[in-house]
Amino acid sequence: MSASLVIVAVGALVAASAGLVGSFLVLRRMTMLGDAISHAVLPGIALGFLVTGSRAAPVMLVGAALFGLLTTYLVQALERAGVREDAGTGVTYTALFALGVALISAFAGHVHLDLDHVLYGEIALAPWDHWLLGEVNLGPRALWTMGAVFAVDLAAVVVFYKELKICAFDPQMAGALGLNVTAFHYLLMTLVSITTVGAFDAAGAILPVAMLVIPGAAAYLLTDRLSRMLVLAVGLGVLCSVLGYLLATATDTPVAGAMAAAGGAVFLGAFVVHRLKRNRCAM
Amino acid sequence: MEPNGRQDDLPVVVRNLTVAYLQVPALTDVSLALPAGKLIGVIGPNGAGKSTLIKAILGLVPRLSGDVQVLGRSPALARRDVGYVPQRVSVDWDFPTDVLDVVMMGRYGYLGLLRRPGARERSLALEALAKVGMADFAHRPISKLSGGQQQRVFLARALAQDARIYFMDEPFAGVDAATERAIIELLVELKDRGRTVVVVHHDLQTVREYFNWLVLLNARVVAAGPAEQVFTPENLGLTYGGRLGYLPFPARASQAARRSPGGD
Amino acid sequence: MFANALWVMSGTALLGLAAGVLGTFSLLRRRALMGDVLAHATLPGVVLAYMATGTKAAGPLLAGAAATGVLGVLAVLAITRYSRVKEDAAMSIVLTVFFGIGILLLGVAQRMPGGNQSGLDRFLFGQAAAIVPRDVRLIMAVAAALCLLVLLFYKEFKLLAFDRDFGAGLGFPMTALDLLLSLGVVTAVVIGLEAVGVVLMAALLTTPAMAARYWTNRLSAIVPLAGLFGAASGVAGTLASQVGPRMPTGPLIVLAGSVFFLVSLLAGPERGLLVRLFRFMHARARTRPTQHRLQPQARGGDGA
Numbered sequence: 001m002s003a004s005l006v007i008v009a010v011g012a013l014v015a016a017s018a019g020l021v022g023s024f025l026v027l028r029r030m031t032m033l034g035d036a037i038s039h040a041v042l043p044g045i046a047l048g049f050l051v052t053g054s055r056a057a058p059v060m061l062v063g064a065a066l067f068g069l070l071t072t073y074l075v076q077a078l079e080r081a082g083v084r085e086d087a088g089t090g091v092t093y094t095a096l097f098a099l100g101v102a103l104i105s106a107f108a109g110h111v112h113l114d115l116d117h118v119l120y121g122e123i124a125l126a127p128w129d130h131w132l133l134g135e136v137n138l139g140p141r142a143l144w145t146m147g148a149v150f151a152v153d154l155a156a157v158v159v160f161y162k163e164l165k166i167c168a169f170d171p172q173m174a175g176a177l178g179l180n181v182t183a184f185h186y187l188l189m190t191l192v193s194i195t196t197v198g199a200f201d202a203a204g205a206i207l208p209v210a211m212l213v214i215p216g217a218a219a220y221l222l223t224d225r226l227s228r229m230l231v232l233a234v235g236l237g238v239l240c241s242v243l244g245y246l247l248a249t250a251t252d253t254p255v256a257g258a259m260a261a262a263g264g265a266v267f268l269g270a271f272v273v274h275r276l277k278r279n280r281c282a283m
Numbered sequence: 284m285e286p287n288g289r290q291d292d293l294p295v296v297v298r299n300l301t302v303a304y305l306q307v308p309a310l311t312d313v314s315l316a317l318p319a320g321k322l323i324g325v326i327g328p329n330g331a332g333k334s335t336l337i338k339a340i341l342g343l344v345p346r347l348s349g350d351v352q353v354l355g356r357s358p359a360l361a362r363r364d365v366g367y368v369p370q371r372v373s374v375d376w377d378f379p380t381d382v383l384d385v386v387m388m389g390r391y392g393y394l395g396l397l398r399r400p401g402a403r404e405r406s407l408a409l410e411a412l413a414k415v416g417m418a419d420f421a422h423r424p425i426s427k428l429s430g431g432q433q434q435r436v437f438l439a440r441a442l443a444q445d446a447r448i449y450f451m452d453e454p455f456a457g458v459d460a461a462t463e464r465a466i467i468e469l470l471v472e473l474k475d476r477g478r479t480v481v482v483v484h485h486d487l488q489t490v491r492e493y494f495n496w497l498v499l500l501n502a503r504v505v506a507a508g509p510a511e512q513v514f515t516p517e518n519l520g521l522t523y524g525g526r527l528g529y530l531p532f533p534a535r536a537s538q539a540a541r542r543s544p545g546g547d
Numbered sequence: 548m549f550a551n552a553l554w555v556m557s558g559t560a561l562l563g564l565a566a567g568v569l570g571t572f573s574l575l576r577r578r579a580l581m582g583d584v585l586a587h588a589t590l591p592g593v594v595l596a597y598m599a600t601g602t603k604a605a606g607p608l609l610a611g612a613a614a615t616g617v618l619g620v621l622a623v624l625a626i627t628r629y630s631r632v633k634e635d636a637a638m639s640i641v642l643t644v645f646f647g648i649g650i651l652l653l654g655v656a657q658r659m660p661g662g663n664q665s666g667l668d669r670f671l672f673g674q675a676a677a678i679v680p681r682d683v684r685l686i687m688a689v690a691a692a693l694c695l696l697v698l699l700f701y702k703e704f705k706l707l708a709f710d711r712d713f714g715a716g717l718g719f720p721m722t723a724l725d726l727l728l729s730l731g732v733v734t735a736v737v738i739g740l741e742a743v744g745v746v747l748m749a750a751l752l753t754t755p756a757m758a759a760r761y762w763t764n765r766l767s768a769i770v771p772l773a774g775l776f777g778a779a780s781g782v783a784g785t786l787a788s789q790v791g792p793r794m795p796t797g798p799l800i801v802l803a804g805s806v807f808f809l810v811s812l813l814a815g816p817e818r819g820l821l822v823r824l825f826r827f828m829h830a831r832a833r834t835r836p837t838q839h840r841l842q843p844q845a846r847g848g849d850g851a
Contacts, residue, residue, distance in 0.1 A: 026632075026633075026636050029633050029635045029636070030635070031635050031636045031638075031639040032580050032635050032638065032639060034639070035580075035583075035639055035642065035643075039746070078812075081812065081820055082818060083757070083812070084377075084577070084579075086577055086578075086579045086580055086635070087574060087579045087753060087757050089579075089580070090579045090580055090583065090749070090750070090753040090754070091750075091753065091754050091757060091805060091808055094746065094747070094749060094750030094753075094754065094801055094805070095750070095754075095801060095802060095805035097746055097798075097801075098746075098747060098750065098797070098798035098799075098801035098802050098805070099798070099802065101795065101797075101798040102794060102795070102798040102799060102802065105794065105795050105798070106794055206643060206646060206647060206650065207647075209639070209642075209643050210643035210644065210647060212639075213636055213639040213640055213643065214640055214643070214644070216636075217632050217636045217640060220631070220632065220636075221630055221631065221632065247651075248651075251651065251654070251655060252654065252655075252658070253650070253651045253653075253654030253655060254650055254651070254654050256647070256650070257646075257647045257648070257649070257650025257651045257653075257654065258647070258651055259647070260643050260644055260646065260647020260648075260650070261644065261647045261648045261651050263643070263644060263647070264640075264644030264645075264647070264648065267640055267644070271626070271629075271630055274630050274631075275629060275630070341716070343712075362715075362716055362717065362718040363717070363718050365716070367713075367716050369712075372710070374709060374710050375575070375577070375709070378575060378708070378709050378766075379575075379760070379763070379764045379765060379766045379769055380705075380709065380765075380766060381765075385709075388705075388706060388709070388710070388713065391702060391706060391714070391717055391719070392717035392718055392719075394702070396700075396703065396719070397699055397700070397703075399701075399702065400702065424764050440713075444717075
């Protein structure tokens with residue numbers, strides 16, 4: 001499997017997973033929570049390293065996932081205490097991120113926890129970072145991780161489609177119907193956490209956040225039906241990945257940054273199409 | 284519609300106004316000349332475009348075509364002399380401010396940029412609050428008000444503006460009978476002082492009692508003029524298109540038969 | 548050594564003051580995270596300025612940061628106004644796209660002669676320890692200007708935050724005022740970039756203002772209190788960083804601010820949790836005796 005194909009594939013899986021899950025965040029106006037989670041996982045990663053002394057991916061993943069859930073819980077708790085959601089999100093994630101930076105600087109400074117790596121990962125190394133199970137080389141690790149994440153996300157969305165849809169659209173009615181809205185909220189946030197965290201090693205903190213919101217928002221502008229929106233989000237995510245990779249190779253820059261920039265172009269395209277449709281209708 | 288005097292004297296002149304939301308036309312070819320110093324009611328069924336008409340006159344929604352003059356000027360220039368009480372005021376009720384503070388905001392237009400509100404503004408605001416019966420609530424935080432009280436505070440704010448023409452969108456919706464009586468007395472007092480008051484109203488029972496000039500609207504102007512001339516069964520039938528469950532007149536059987544669909 | 552700490556402390560205190568004061572309005576407008584967006588959006592501007600001028604001088608970098616910062620704010624406004632995408636998504640999009648473009652440009656810049664790795668670290672976390680007296684004078688001037696701005700336009704900003712449409716109805720230039728406030732925030736962010744970095748500046752804009760809300764319900768008191776909390780966070784964070792060996796100042800300032808917030812949330816007299824619990828229990832205790840009284844009366848009533 002060629003290196004470029006692996007990179008694009010990993011990027012596409014990140015974008016597709018995030019686009020799928022992120023569509024619900026867009027609909028529920030919770031995109032900043034996704035942003036927050038990807039910042040807040042830093043202390044989890046730092047703690048994972050400090051506690052186990054290893055930089056192994058599973059360790060960091062568990063630490064990060066726990067902090068992702070913690071963030072969700074804290075924001076919920078603050079909301080119940082009367083703090084508005086956007087403010088609560090801001091306070092929580094900045095505090096957690098600051099905690100992460102403080103931990104890393106104070107205790108792990110002698111080990112090079114590369115800041116750049118934290119931010120935008122090193123997706124370009126993905127083709128050579130293989131998963132070695134004993135003697136067997138199973139191929140690029142990132143493909144396995146993101147493949148699993150995508151499978152989980154897809155399965156959850158397919159199985160819980162009706163419930164997620166109604167919780168996004170009318171949570172009060174959903175509650176009145178007997179649905180445990182809170183449980184589905186946590187489900188969604190768990191999916192966001194694993195997606196963010198799974199993508200972390202390969203793509204750092206920026207790319208998942210960008211892909212959590214851009215494909216979903218772009219799809220939201222292009223269609224009125226949820227099912228089509230989800231499919232479009234996955235498709236547009238893959239498009240961002242491909243375009244981003246091309247841009248990165250052309251300019252020799254970090255792939256994650258290029259993919260986010262490509263996302264900007266994709267969103268702009270959707271925005272223009274949306275406006276053209278509106279103007280035509282008003283005639 | 285009978286304009287009295289020159290066009291410039293009329294507080295509101297609308298010509299061939301058309302407004303559409305996306306593909307749906309909300310107002311089609313509306314032309315009006317509202318007289319000064321009257322209590323004017325705008326009535327029509329749900330979705331008739333009554334709120335849209337007010338917003339279009341105030342320049343708050345884009346027009347597809349047509350022209351609007353308020354107090355002889357374009358709506359944007361007339362803003363200082365226009366008071367608007369919208370249907371549902373969408374503010375953050377959690378905002379750290381009290382009742383008096385909100386009413387004083389009505390005076391900001393007179394203060395202009397940079398000047399701070401002082402004793403004069405306070406007393407004017409207290410006067411306005413007294414007129415709506417909320418003087419005792421002056422220092423209550425707005426988060427601690429009931430729905431009817433909130434409505435009255437925003438009415439007081441509009442009064443504090445001391446505008447020449449007022450537009451109110453369903454000011455009686457959701458208020459109790461006593462508050463409604465108080466509000467209508469206030470509007471009559473405004474009219475008596477020479478202000479023009481335009482009210483979107485939903486309750487046909489009270490139309491004749493409250494207003495002396497009417498606009499009957501259903502995406503188009505069905506009729507506009509003095510209430511006694513315009514508030515007729517024929518016009519109401521045209522406006523509400525058979526959707527009236529109850530005609531606020533004693534209708535004779537022969538009239539009813541002629542009015543029903545299928546009759547001639 | 549001590550003198551240096553004093554300078555750093557004055558710098559961060561003034562920064563906190565300005566951020567707290569301005570941040571109150573952002574918070575009340577439900578734009579709490581706009582500061583965050585602004586902060587991230589400055590990256591491309593900083594890198595472009597570096598690429599254009601070839602130096603790391605403060606002036607051009609700050610100008611570049613302000614330019615793309617404002618562009619970011621305008622982009623958010625445009626997206627929310629001209630499409631059905633809501634404000635939160637618009638902010639996330641602008642944040643990530645601008646930041647991504649910044650990373651892209653950084654990759655290009657790093658290959659230029661003179662470019663090196665440390666740019667991103669400084670941008671994100673600042674280098675408070677490197678604050679010198681000259682920086683403090685700049686911060687002081689800017690902080691004073693920003694506080695003056697709020698003082699002058701207090702009622703206009705209040706109107707903007709509370710009921711923008713009404714303000715427009717009165718004839719105030721609400722969009723211009725909006726941009727003016729945003730410009731103020733951009734300035735604070737840009738000044739703070741050097742000292743505490745991007746992410747943490749965003750925190751300073753929201754956390755002190757949030758803490759202040761638990762102590763009073765009057766806007767005229769919240770604004771100065773938020774400034775006070777901001778300044779206190781700066782001082783506390785700087786002091787704490789002197790204690791630990793390798794503790795960076797920026798994150799400690801944010802943590803200090805978060806602690807102030809937590810304490811306010813719990814103990815604030817206005818709507819703090821403890822106070823609410825207290826009132827609830829007090830109210831409950833007062834209603835209980837009535838229930839005892841009801842029983843004998845009910846029996847008497849039945850007999851009548």
